[in-house]
Amino acid sequence: MRNIRAIESGQVTSPRQATVRLLATAFRLEGLDRKRFYAAIAEPAPIPTGGVALLAGRSIPAQLPGDVSHFVGREDQLHELDALLEPPGDAGTGTVIVTVGGTAGVGKTALAVHWAHRAAERFPDGQLYVNLRGFDRDDEVVDPADAIRGFLDVLGVEPHQVPTERDAQATLYRSLSAGLRLLMILDNARDSDQVRPLLAGGPAVRTVVTSRNRLTALVAEVGARPLVLDLPDQAEAAALLHRRIGVGSQDDDATEAIVAVCGRQPLALALVAARIRQTGFPLATVAAELRHPSSAALDGVWVVFSWSYRVLDPFAARLFRLLGLTAGVDIGTDAVTALAGVTGEEARRTLRELTDASLLTEHAPGRYHLPGLLRVYAAQLAHRTDTEEDRRAALTRLLDHYTYTAYQADRVLNPTRAPIPMGSGVAADGTGPAAPPDVGAALAWLAAERAVLLSTLRQARDAGLDRHAWQLGWALDSFLYEHRHWHDEGAAWAVALRAATALMDRQAVAHAHRFLGVVAGRLDRFAEAHDHMRRAVEMSRAAGDRPGEAETEYVLSYVCWLQADHERALHHAQRSLALWVALDHPVWEGKASNAVGWYHAQLGAPHLALPYHERAVALQRRAGDRANEAVAHDALGRANHNLGYHEAAAEHYDHGLRLARDLADPILEAQLNSHLGDTYQAIGDSASARERWEEAYKALMNAGHPLVGDVARKLQTVWGSNSRWSPRIEAP
Template sequence: MNGAEVDVGPARQRGVLAALVVDLNRVVPVEQLADRVWGDRTPPRARAALHSYVSRLRKALSPAPEVKIVRRSAGYSLMADESVADIHRFRDLCDRALGSGGGDGLQLLGTALRLWRGAALADLNTGWADSERRRLDHERHAAETAYTELRLRGGHHAELVAELSVRWEEHPTDERVAGQLMTALYRCGRQADALDVYERVRTQLREELGADTSPVLGRLHQQILDGKLDQPGERLPVHDRFPVPHQLAAQPRGFVGRAEELAHLTDMSADTGDSGEPMVISVITGPGGIGKTWLALRWAHERIDRFPDGQVQACLRGFDAVQQPLRPATALRGILTALGVAPEAIPDDVDTRSALYRSLLAGKRMLVFLDDARDVSQVRPLLPGSGSCTVLITSRHRLTDLVSSDGARVLSLDVFSEQEGRELLARRLGANRLTSEPRAVSELLGHCHGVPLTLGIVAARATAQAQLPLDVLVSELRDAATFRPESRTDVLTASLRSVVSSSCVTLTPCAATLFALLGLAPGPSVSTHAAASLAALPLAEARACLRELQEANLALQPVPDRYRMHDLINAVAAERASREIPETLRTAAERRVADFYLHTAAAGQRLLNPHRPGVTFGAPADGCLPRPALDPAGAVAWFEAESDCLLATQELAVRRRWHTTVWQLAWTLTPFQRWCGNHYDNVAVWRHGLAATEELGDLALRARAHRWLGHAYARAGESARGLSHLRRACALAERTADPVDRAYGQHTLSLVWGWQGEDDRAVECARRAERLFAVLGNPIWQAEALNTLGWYEGRLGRYDDARAHCARALALNEQHGYADGQAHALDSLGYIAYRGGRFTEALDYYHRALTVRRDLGDRYGEATTLASLGDVYAALGQRPEAYAAWHKALDLHLSRQCLAEAREIQRSLSLGDPVHAGP
């Protein structure tokens, strides 16, 4: 301790400490602790003996006050920072290595493996210790395998041959080790020996397991046969589930000029391609409307073949006049989804998301385009760690910190030259028209000040009215230019304002009003249905007005049925709304669009969670046209498309002090946010929701808001805050005597206690919740509580009670046709049977659960059930069936980039033993 050894007593006492270390900072119930230390030989006075051991351990640990053993109601907990325990340091280093690459990953794994100094839990000889040793051996073996792969990439094949030969003899059916040995032998010039290893592995798999080699090992074998195996430093064959995203917006039409800038960008990125080299970052900077995004997209599309592994794009909204800049965590969620990561597999915190993102991009030749960045803090979590990637950033700031710390190269973009401006107008209007009115063209160019955005609007106006002399357009611009600018930035803004004003004069009255109202719309873009509600228009008329704005270059349609405006144009639209539309009409428009999002979301959440306690909504405002989804898949798609707009709508409601809308939006968003694992957004919406219920003064609403916020905090990893809110929810529910709130408060507490490892407390709360739900007469709610109760009883080893409660839950769900509840209950019964050693029974339950999950299209649930099936087959000694189930589960998890789950299954496949908690 603190560098010195401390005597913690005899073997049994050391075993108590080890049993607590494994579950550091979690409560280990007294019965479980006794089982871990003595197993089947637990003495009659085990509690007294444990108390004595703990007292002596506290005395031995007293020189380190930061490490202490505390007594809880259900058992004991060893409280300390995870860095003090080798087992937790080892896991942390391995997880960090997963998010790193090259030298960092090699160093982290090497440090992790050096922590091993012998057999784990050597002082304990119990069933629990044997199972835990196997689990730790699996983790050690997986780390050794990953460490070896990095060393192979680094060209250390010669020194690895002997080491891998020994490891392969210990694990003759481990295809990963066999593949590494084959690679090392081949690179040492021993092709025949490498091929011999493959034949021996194939023979052994057939004879012992009745299985064939995997496609990965087969491809490696073929590469060795052909003499075309990769060289050191290149990637080894892996399970290829990486999608190739193509997120770049469309190439700009009518692009002109910028030849020098395009060449400069190419020179700036010339060093890209070597993952061992520093990453190349190019920043295009300049004022708004100058054409930064236009230039970036043109360059990227012209060199698309340089990025065979894909292109990702994130609009960061750094200078949006209405919306807040996009948070890095939100941007990463979108990018990870594009990279194939399933919503439930995306980590909660930004650092872990960033690490996963860097891991997925390691060695890939990809373009990362970050558009409209605010500052370096917004950009840094979005930078890949591999020099093989190209990063292209646009910003109105120069991002000088990125230049000094990361060697970013900056291209400052200026306005068009007069020649480039003429070229743009000629491309749009035709050379003959420019030749016929040279004076008007010169004045038009003077009004536009070389700003591409302004020139584009003028060209769109002149094109739409081809019969209109350019002199008329010049006259209108002259009349609109009433602002006298004092700075260069003001010149550009004034130019755009006058051009937009003159374009609005030519719009139909309906389109002109919609343009102004779009300046009030919440979110970065708007659908046709939302625009129709905003302006109280029939859908067909709204669509026609949006097309008119698109033709005038005042709005863009990046994807079908979705429109957005440049942030500078959006600011002009908001100014016009403030100046030309009375306050009462502006408020009515905002009310309609808020009701559109609220009522559409309310219908969608009912499809996602049909048995959720209902909320009564008032009628939507006159002129609002909600768009309910037809099925759950449609609801998810709508929530995904409108996620940013929904959050912005709640912010609008907060500003307007529409307290009921604020909390109801939080309520409607919760099922989707939980489904996609977006717990931090769920916390944010319920913080607003709680504040709104406090303003309304409704105790019952406050109780629910505290409960929902508590659940959100707990899911986001902030259990202490979550429990605080849940306790207040339960106290308020007692004051209001609302039976539903009381029941759900206890049920939510049960889940949170269980997430903390407090299984005894989880059981107590689940039991209270079940009794309350039974009185309410809602069988689905009661079944949910029964299943929760049975699950935690099973974790505590109370198998008879657990089986009875989950069987009742299954019967209720079957009786009332709730398939999702059936799947959960069947999975719980399978787990309980497996933990209790009733393997044949477990197989039956898991197979039934698998059928239901497949019928529901629940691919994540199907994968977890298949993994559990593999564990049961392994326990029965049916290795081929176990391997088949694990392989199917692995395919499903990898197809959705659920990497943590895939890693667990890989360990099962490597050693042929289950990694889940066994009997």
């Protein structure tokens, strides 16, 4: 009855996944019918927000890279793009699309981004940008489904309302964008197949796609307007060079010679201009250098690349080569420090030299991007110049940095999770990365580095650095789970499984199977989930790993709960508990006891749950595990709440809160405050409930945690469904 009232009052706007599974099972739905049932319940309403709750306090997306400061020319092409701003004709109801094609380095991205900045104010609902990396290595090309998930995040969809199936995510994306006035830049696309799923359907959306290919299929299928970008003419190329140089000589003969050697390539001209600004050399001197016989074997842009590289000091030249070995789309200053094995100050000084030389772009504060052609050139230099040992050492340092930092971030986000061995805890260069100072910093670092970390994970696999691949896959799990990046989570664990197998580490293999089973369960692939769990049990038994077998039973109970089979979930939790009792492991015994109590409560027997939660509290206290003790108090509070013992519930929540504050764990504290607010609301003390919920909201908002929307909806019920209350709490 309480759940029905919550739905009717608007406190609950969508059913829980476990409830949906129970209904599907009760209706005996299987296969396609079951999927259609899920899709029908998850389908958003046909309004701009689709009935989907967007994150409270979300900002309008503004993802454009920085504008090109020395942009010149391209007036005809800019006028063509300006035509996008005009309303479509009477028959036009779909999105308006322009494809910008042209050879590498011709300035496609510069044109698209420069125009987008000019037009940005005409798109009040935001500007979306994604680098599709269409001409990187095959495993680095952006999957359209990953880009869609990123768009859902920036559009403010709460993680728990992102559908599991990727087709449903695409449907939600199209529904959300249909009524918005958005500008989209889809940069560096490989082909029409990569672009097609990303096209929004609303008439107020304007989309610019850049690619080295013509994307003829988009022109034929959706009426995209093709814009072919050729090299700038001689006058435009000269103007670009002079604009970038600034005040100085206007030697026409030297300018003509430089433009000719650069093949009128904008990127090459930018490098030459950077060299002139740095040295102050006259144009004639630079033109003479470019005609040097040692460059005769090269032509066009490659001449300029080699010329710019040769004038770097040895430290900058080495860093440039090493950056060509990295897998991510960009790299942060701390990661550069690890890659080069230098101090932070040395790294920043060298990065300044590379950016001053236009060999590297600082596209956001402290984040650097190596353009595609320069990346290829840098990698070629590294393989010609640096020994295999030196390249391996640099990659190991970088992976040490990413792996240990991700691991420490996970320990901050999920302190109740059992840790794994991490060796010495210091990087190959003898330094240890600084741990993120708090939950907010950990979440921010993982959010900024997610794509890079997934690319680096695959690089570790390909390079045979299996220990790093296994540990990094483990370290990403909590973040990917909390933000419902479940396909990424599965991909990470698949790499971890392969790495653990290569290491012949049976315990690690079993662990990977366990979590691949969990991911499969979250994606409703239960046959696959149970197959992974069976393999985990077999591997643990073959290794004589009784704790691994007990943990597998514990995880298997969760998979059964995902399947809405609470009886089997309780059975496996009880088996796990018996194994941990025999092993005399109080922390895990407490966790298993807590799980048994939880499943009793799920089966409608909170009175049977109480003794198991009380046992868990005692065990965690004995073990000195305050984080898990606080979790057990939270569970005990909920069991008492469900029995109507509100005073006892409040006492347990308060006890858990004291532990959470001692641990400086704002997320655990927010969870307890949220539940304590529920108890106050149940006894009619709305003022106290609001106070607790506001504390929880503030902590979650400041940390950027995805659960903030749940608490925002609770606060909305206190203020009234007709109020204009919109929670906005700024981070200090």
